[in-house]
Amino acid sequence: MKAQEIYKVIEQIAPLYLAEDWDNSGLQIGSYNRDINKVLLTLDVTKEVIQEAVEKDVQLIVSHHPFIFNGIKSLCIDNGKGELVAQLIKNNISVYSAHTNLDSAKLGLNHYIANQLGIKETEPLVQSDQDQLFKLVIFTPQNFSQKILDVLGENGAGLLGKYSHSSFRAAGKSTFKPLEGSKPYIGRTNKVETVIEDRIETIIDRHLAKKILPILKEIHPYEEMAYDLYPLDSSISKNENGLGRIGFLNKSMSSHEFIDLIKKSLGVNFIRTAGPIPEKIKKVALCTGAGAEFLSIAKFKAADAYITGDLKYHEAQNAKENSLWVIDAGHFGTEKNVVYLLKDHLKSNCPSIETIISENIKSYFEIY
Template identity: 40%
Template sequence: MTQMQVSGRQIIDAFEAWAPPGLAYKWDNVGLQVGTLDKPVKKVMITLDVLETVAEEAAEANVDLIIAHHPLLFKSLKQIDTMTPKGRTITKLIENGITVYAAHTNLDITRGGVSDILSERLGIRETTVLVPSEQDELIKLAVYVPDDYTEKVRVAIGNQGAGHIGDYSHCSFRVKGEGTFKPLDGTQPFIGSKGELARVEEDRLETIIPKSKLSRVLAAIETAHPYEEPAYDLYPLKNKGEEIGVGRIGELQESMTLRELGELVKERYQVPSLRIVGNLDEEVKRVAVLGGSGEDYIDQAYQQRADVFITGDLSFHEAQDAWQMGLKLIDPGHHVEKFMKQSVQSFLQQKFDKFSAPEVIISETNTEPFQFM
């Protein structure tokens, strides 16, 4: 059987149902970085960073699409000097037809993203958001569907994030009724004839949608619904949506000393050494975690009564401030965000069936700039 090809846009549409770009901070630059998504993709590579060596690795492996955590283009470029490392990287990508897409703070924030990945690796339980950025508004959707197509529409909108209540997905309610309409000139009705009133057995399919995923859910309706003009209603809700933001805070299953937690972090995050602030023999249980650079959120960790805050790129004076207020710190470096590679790979492999799935590989190029002695 011939393998069906998917486009870069189909792959990113599936990915963005998990990590919507609307979750990213305003200062961030997520999304398409180089190339086009409107082409077939046979091979995807997941990486933390897009360096010149990563572009070379992708070219040698005949990769069509790179999905990265750190944006290749973060600050505005006023010129592309092909003699600089970034210029050579962009040139290599374009010459080899490699598209680059970045998911940064949206992947940090989303459920199951970087913050959750790092927390789960340490066995931190019952986590909540460390630094809330907002509370996603909830919207009630009622869409009217001919009963033969209800299941198709239900699955399509559920796959785009509709119907998530707590730890349950694809939640919905349906009521049977009769829909009426009269197709006018210029229409091509799926059911009925022009100029005649049609009566159709339809379902009113109701569900709940986070506002951040509304546009994707409506696009799914347009694709899955058989009518030219699907009828639907949207109602703003007073129900509280999920709190979203970076970092997580929760508790270890059992208390341990700061020294023991440091050893656990080295093992689970696969780092050779750490920087630690605090008494190594004191016990800790309530732990805050934030991947990447988190020193700006020391106060939030302290206010939420964390015993210890695990984050990277700590500078001297901020670490000193935490020490004086009694907050312990563990700095495993920025590069521990590398674990997003396996998670993104697994997500994409599960999203496409064996006849349409692109090959998804993980970059093996080391992008950690530091060596440890």
């Protein structure tokens, strides 16, 4: 199976447009065209993981954390990142990373961890701006309306709940004057024309707007396609993608029951907590990795508890002051299970390749 086919499968569940601006998801090093038989799944790309890939004759490493995060100005192959890059190139091993795009995806890591914890009826804790909805209005000659409608529907415009191809149209008069050098589809140069056109309205999200407008302009009969794009109120959103999740447990739990659930579900030996402990926990927010910055959002959305990692001292103070129970299960603890999500997805969609979970997924911390 070609490497680029595997990347596309990963991007089905974690489209790159969902990645944060500061992130570096996607191909890190290697090839799009190489044949892939074995894939090694890991949280981080380390010296030990690369050595494991060499020993197991792996052609592709898929990680959650980007192998190359910040820009590289120089590479010394004697040690550090340069040594790892040299080993990857020498052994013809590619690296692909799915980071915040997988964190934010509708069926991504936060959704996966929420399911492990038994949190139901979930929605994003922080909505992705890619889910913002727009009303698209296109003006077209009536004999071209059906083609415009077909292109809109086929590309996902007008998707409302369990209904697709949703639109509205009404006829009206349009006036224009083709100037010198124009090539009008209707009318003559330097003469004001009035024609009957259809006004077609539909709903699209931000990502689809970037994709569909060039397609429409290509097939529209007019040299200059007349259209409007109205952003809808920010509270109106697809509400599918975004960092974190918030939802409900099947039944209320005591703090001790909830702590036991977290340890068992995530496979961690210890957690830290901050803030007042509620009598019962029912509504739960979570953000894998480092999500302390969203503590106030979890409080605003009336979570009884908020699970995340990398909680700092003053963020713990903030939890106490805002009367929110925050559970720090660790950056590693909340994200290490990403390999099982990736394995399930690749196994279902790429049955011809062998997917291996790395034996070298380890926290960088030692607890004494």
